[in-house]
Amino acid sequence: xxxxxxxxxxxxxxxxxxxxxxxxxxxxxxxxxxxxxxxxxxxxxxxxxxxxxxxxxxxxxxxxxxxxx
Amino acid sequence: xxxxxxxxxxxxxxxxxxxxxxxxxxxxxxxxxxxxxxxxxxxxxxxxxxxxxxxxxxxxxxxxxxxxx
Amino acid sequence: xxxxxxxxxxxxxxxxxxxxxxxxxxxxxxxxxxxxxxxxxxxxxxxxxxxxxxxxxxxxxxxxxxxxx
Amino acid sequence: xxxxxxxxxxxxxxxxxxxxxxxxxxxxxxxxxxxxxxxxxxxxxxxxxxxxxxxxxxxxxxxxxxxxx
Amino acid sequence: xxxxxxxxxxxxxxxxxxxxxxxxxxxxxxxxxxxxxxxxxxxxxxxxxxxxxxxxxxxxxxxxxxxxx
Amino acid sequence: xxxxxxxxxxxxxxxxxxxxxxxxxxxxxxxxxxxxxxxxxxxxxxxxxxxxxxxxxxxxxxxxxxxxx
Amino acid sequence: xxxxxxxxxxxxxxxxxxxxxxxxxxxxxxxxxxxxxxxxxxxxxxxxxxxxxxxxxxxxxxxxxxxxx
Amino acid sequence: xxxxxxxxxxxxxxxxxxxxxxxxxxxxxxxxxxxxxxxxxxxxxxxxxxxxxxxxxxxxxxxxxxxxx
Amino acid sequence: xxxxxxxxxxxxxxxxxxxxxxxxxxxxxxxxxxxxxxxxxxxxxxxxxxxxxxxxxxxxxxxxxxxxx
Amino acid sequence: xxxxxxxxxxxxxxxxxxxxxxxxxxxxxxxxxxxxxxxxxxxxxxxxxxxxxxxxxxxxxxxxxxxxx
Amino acid sequence: xxxxxxxxxxxxxxxxxxxxxxxxxxxxxxxxxxxxxxxxxxxxxxxxxxxxxxxxxxxxxxxxxxxxx
Amino acid sequence: xxxxxxxxxxxxxxxxxxxxxxxxxxxxxxxxxxxxxxxxxxxxxxxxxxxxxxxxxxxxxxxxxxxxx
Numbered sequence: 106x107x108x109x110x111x112x113x114x115x116x117x118x119x120x121x122x123x124x125x126x127x128x129x130x131x132x133x134x135x136x137x138x139x140x141x142x143x144x145x146x147x148x149x150x151x152x153x154x155x156x157x158x159x160x161x162x163x164x165x166x167x168x169x170x171x172x173x174x
Numbered sequence: 175x176x177x178x179x180x181x182x183x184x185x186x187x188x189x190x191x192x193x194x195x196x197x198x199x200x201x202x203x204x205x206x207x208x209x210x211x212x213x214x215x216x217x218x219x220x221x222x223x224x225x226x227x228x229x230x231x232x233x234x235x236x237x238x239x240x241x242x243x
Numbered sequence: 244x245x246x247x248x249x250x251x252x253x254x255x256x257x258x259x260x261x262x263x264x265x266x267x268x269x270x271x272x273x274x275x276x277x278x279x280x281x282x283x284x285x286x287x288x289x290x291x292x293x294x295x296x297x298x299x300x301x302x303x304x305x306x307x308x309x310x311x312x
Numbered sequence: 313x314x315x316x317x318x319x320x321x322x323x324x325x326x327x328x329x330x331x332x333x334x335x336x337x338x339x340x341x342x343x344x345x346x347x348x349x350x351x352x353x354x355x356x357x358x359x360x361x362x363x364x365x366x367x368x369x370x371x372x373x374x375x376x377x378x379x380x381x
Numbered sequence: 382x383x384x385x386x387x388x389x390x391x392x393x394x395x396x397x398x399x400x401x402x403x404x405x406x407x408x409x410x411x412x413x414x415x416x417x418x419x420x421x422x423x424x425x426x427x428x429x430x431x432x433x434x435x436x437x438x439x440x441x442x443x444x445x446x447x448x449x450x
Numbered sequence: 451x452x453x454x455x456x457x458x459x460x461x462x463x464x465x466x467x468x469x470x471x472x473x474x475x476x477x478x479x480x481x482x483x484x485x486x487x488x489x490x491x492x493x494x495x496x497x498x499x500x501x502x503x504x505x506x507x508x509x510x511x512x513x514x515x516x517x518x519x
Numbered sequence: 520x521x522x523x524x525x526x527x528x529x530x531x532x533x534x535x536x537x538x539x540x541x542x543x544x545x546x547x548x549x550x551x552x553x554x555x556x557x558x559x560x561x562x563x564x565x566x567x568x569x570x571x572x573x574x575x576x577x578x579x580x581x582x583x584x585x586x587x588x
Numbered sequence: 589x590x591x592x593x594x595x596x597x598x599x600x601x602x603x604x605x606x607x608x609x610x611x612x613x614x615x616x617x618x619x620x621x622x623x624x625x626x627x628x629x630x631x632x633x634x635x636x637x638x639x640x641x642x643x644x645x646x647x648x649x650x651x652x653x654x655x656x657x
Numbered sequence: 658x659x660x661x662x663x664x665x666x667x668x669x670x671x672x673x674x675x676x677x678x679x680x681x682x683x684x685x686x687x688x689x690x691x692x693x694x695x696x697x698x699x700x701x702x703x704x705x706x707x708x709x710x711x712x713x714x715x716x717x718x719x720x721x722x723x724x725x726x
Numbered sequence: 727x728x729x730x731x732x733x734x735x736x737x738x739x740x741x742x743x744x745x746x747x748x749x750x751x752x753x754x755x756x757x758x759x760x761x762x763x764x765x766x767x768x769x770x771x772x773x774x775x776x777x778x779x780x781x782x783x784x785x786x787x788x789x790x791x792x793x794x795x
Numbered sequence: 796x797x798x799x800x801x802x803x804x805x806x807x808x809x810x811x812x813x814x815x816x817x818x819x820x821x822x823x824x825x826x827x828x829x830x831x832x833x834x835x836x837x838x839x840x841x842x843x844x845x846x847x848x849x850x851x852x853x854x855x856x857x858x859x860x861x862x863x864x
Numbered sequence: 865x866x867x868x869x870x871x872x873x874x875x876x877x878x879x880x881x882x883x884x885x886x887x888x889x890x891x892x893x894x895x896x897x898x899x900x901x902x903x904x905x906x907x908x909x910x911x912x913x914x915x916x917x918x919x920x921x922x923x924x925x926x927x928x929x930x931x932x933x
Contacts, residue, residue: 108739108740108741109740110737110751110752112738113736114595115596115597115598115650116593116594116595116655118591119592119593120591123194124194125262125297128290129296129297132296133296134655135593142292142294143291144289144291145289145290145297146287149215149216151213152197152213152214153213154201154211154213156205156211157201157211158201159194159201168292172737177463177466177506179464179475179479179480180461180464181460181461181462182460182462182510183319183460184321184322185320186317186319187317188316188318189315190315193262193263199315199317204317220284222282223280223281223283223306225280226274227267227270228267230315236460246395246396246397246437247395248393248406248410249393250390250392250393251393252391252526253391253529254524254525254526254527255524255525255526255527257523268522268524272524272586273524305391307393322457322512324456324458324514326454326456327453331400331677332399332435335428336435337455339433340433342433343432349432351427351428351430352428353428354427356699357699358696358697358698358699359696359697359698361684361694363688364694366677366697368453384544384575386533386549387531388530389529389531390529401675401676405710405711408709408710408711411709412709418708419706420703421703421706422702423702423703443529468608469814470813470849470852477844478847478848488843489842489843490842490849491840494630499625499626499627499628501625502615503612503615504611504612507608537884538745538884543779546779546780547779549778550778557774558772559772559775559780560773561770563905563906564906565903565904566887566904566905567902568891568903568927571891571892571901572888572891573884573888573891576884599734600734601729601731602729602731603729606815614731617793632836634834634835634837635834635835635836636833637834640822640825640832641822642822644729645815660808660809660817660820661809662806662809662821662825663809664806665807666871667805667872667873667926668931669870669871669872669928670867671867671869673867679867683869686869717872746882746883746918746921749911749918750918753913753917753918754917757915764912765910766911767911789913798877798878798879798920799878800878800893801876801878802876803874803876803924804874857874859876862875
């Protein structure tokens with residue numbers, strides 16, 4: 106079995122609906138550039154507020170993917 | 175453009191349904207006293223348990239708002 | 244009133260749907276062995292990815308329960 | 313059962329005798345302004361020194377209380 | 382000299398009198414189940430409040446003990 | 451000598467010129483409401499960017515002041 | 520695919536030779552009681568000293584394993 | 589309003605004059621490659637010393653920018 | 658008013674009776690070597706256990722003192 | 727002397743033999759893409775387990791390198 | 796090339812003008828006793844306040860220097 | 865049994881071969897000045913890189929020793 110090397114990048118996904126959706130949006134965008142995403146870990150959850158409601162959930166994650174070659 | 179000063183207060187919202195709802199409830203309550211809420215950041219998520227289910231999600235957030243004047 | 248002693252155990256629940264569901268699954272499983280669960284606190288949220296989507300939400304919690312006797 | 317919202321404030325109590333006494337003094341003072349104090353958590357313990365003895369124990373706590381209405 | 386392996390468990394002791402007493406109560410209870418307790422480290426101190434006084438000191442510790450065999 | 455109790459509030463000062471100026475601006479604003487400010491500690495430094503320059507330095511501090519009475 | 524629940528336990532392995540060996544010794548001992556160990560993460564490395572040499576490497580790890588049933 | 593995804597990169601700027609200048613230098617260099625820089629947060633400040641003076645201020649920041657497309 | 662420079666040293670005091678006493682013992686010992694101790698902050702509390710009781714409270718503190726000249 | 731700007735990337739190296747080897751493997755792979763690697767710092771050590779042995783050491787590091795131009 | 800050993804000491808420099816100046820003052824004072832200072836890292840920034848202005852910037856740093864011999 | 869007081873100093877050992885060797889080198893050097901070293905804990909592991917290899921492992925530890933008298 107090969108010894109892989111992984112790279113971790115940090116992304117902030119945003120969503121008007123939920124924490125999970127903000128993460129999914131970040132992964133979807135990352136997938137356009139990087140194909141072999143493996144795992145993520147949540148780093149921070151923030152949000153901006155309009156009056157008394159969360160306008161955008163802003164979730165920062167680290168995403169790990171296999172470095173080829 | 176003016177140099178604003180912001181105050182941050184710490185709140186724990188609770189909800190029987192979800193993490194997002196606990197945060198929204200905290201913001202709704204804060205809005206009764208403070209009108210210009212700008213952003214929040216999650217600090218901690220806890221909960222109390224009845225038998226094998228989460229009874230209340232307890233989410234602690236810091237909320238920032240503009241100090242007038 | 245009695246001075247209770249509590250034990251805290253650490254669990255990772257997993258779910259294909261949401262963070263809240265991963266926690267509920269961990270509590271449900273813990274309840275098979277330990278009856279008097281009192282509270283939990285979230286420690287970490289991670290997940291594994293299939294292509295561009297979260298396959299499993301992996302949420303690590305500490306769960307506190309009363310030690311009898 | 314109602315979904316409460318709690319506010320957390322940070323206080324530093326001081327005492328010439330002990331850590332516990334510094335916390336009790338902070339709670340006693342807070343109670344003059346806020347009636348429904350619920351819980352606290354210790355954040356930091358410091359002290360100033362006169363020669364070779366602790367002159368004042370300075371204990372910083374977060375105190376949570378129910379927001380009415 | 383043998384290479385020991387130790388297990389660490391996390392406990393919350395409670396007391397109406399002091400931080401030290403809450404820790405001693407946790408150790409006393411742990412000793413009923415585990416005989417060879419070696420050391421502890423404090424993790425967190427919290428408390429619940431009745432009016433303006435600490436009702437219960439809640440001290441969370443990690444306790445290490447030798448695994449036999 | 452009296453055992454004082456201090457309250458800590460969290461503020462974010464902003465400035466177009468420097469970290470020190472952002473802190474001074476937060477203290478100046480706080481002084482309008484609270485007279486006996488004693489000390490501060492830096493919590494976090496952030497900033498927003500216009501093209502390739504820092505537009506506003508955003509410095510979050512905790513400020514401690516004596517509670518009267 | 521099933522949603523597993525994992526338990527994490529904390530162990531301190533000790534060794535006279537290396538950090539890696541201390542971890543392997545902890546896993547070997549844990550395996551006597553728990554069969555389905557999955558992963559570990561290092562928490563802390565300490566050691567006791569005899570004169571000018573490390574006598575025992577003491578490495579604390581969290582070990583995760585699948586909860587059956 | 590669109591749900592943006594942001595990427596965060598970590599940079600260390602250096603300067604012989606000040607902390608602020610080290611950050612501005614990092615942003616200026618980043619702008620050569622990435623156009624839509626939005627915000628930064630300070631992570632760490634270090635420096636190397638020549639005799640008794642700071643030779644280079646070394647300030648590590650995270651910089652967030654919008655991912656296009 | 659002069660701009661002082663302070664040095665911070667780290668000490669672990671031990672006591673069979675209480676956390677406060679362990680700190681006082683560390684300060685008493687430090688005072689033999691360093692005369693102008695100013696303040697301390699608690700870093701960590703640990704202890705070793707004999708059967709079911711704390712044998713020694715081990716409290717690690719940082720102590721600050723003015724550097725003369 | 728020039729004021730350099732450095733970029734930090736995060737990598738996870740894996741190895742069946744040791745922590746040091748996992749780091750060396752990550753650096754070797756990074757060097758294929760980035761030539762002027764300067765320093766690294768360890769962030770986290772994890773591993774997956776087969777029965778009672780570490781199968782892969784997984785060491786996450788931050789690596790800093792000079793940004794040209 | 797020799798394998799050096801470095802010692803790190805912790806200092807708090809104070810200044811009425813800026814964070815950078817407080818650090819320079821600490822290094823200048825340290826240089827009276829220790830000649831081969833190599834690097835520093837900022838640990839904490841605090842300050843005392845007179846009315847609405849920072850009276851003294853208090854910056855705590857760790858300073859590393861080569862141990863001779 | 866006497867209540868000892870311990871002092872903790874921070875050292876960075878360096879080695880071209882391994883993490884363990886860097887720690888042993890720091891202890892060996894410390895032993896020249898301080899005879900009664902008791903324990904250490906690892907604080908941080910860094911390294912400088914030549915091309916694609918670790919040139920020096922730089923391991924920072926805290927070392928505790930008994931204060932005499």
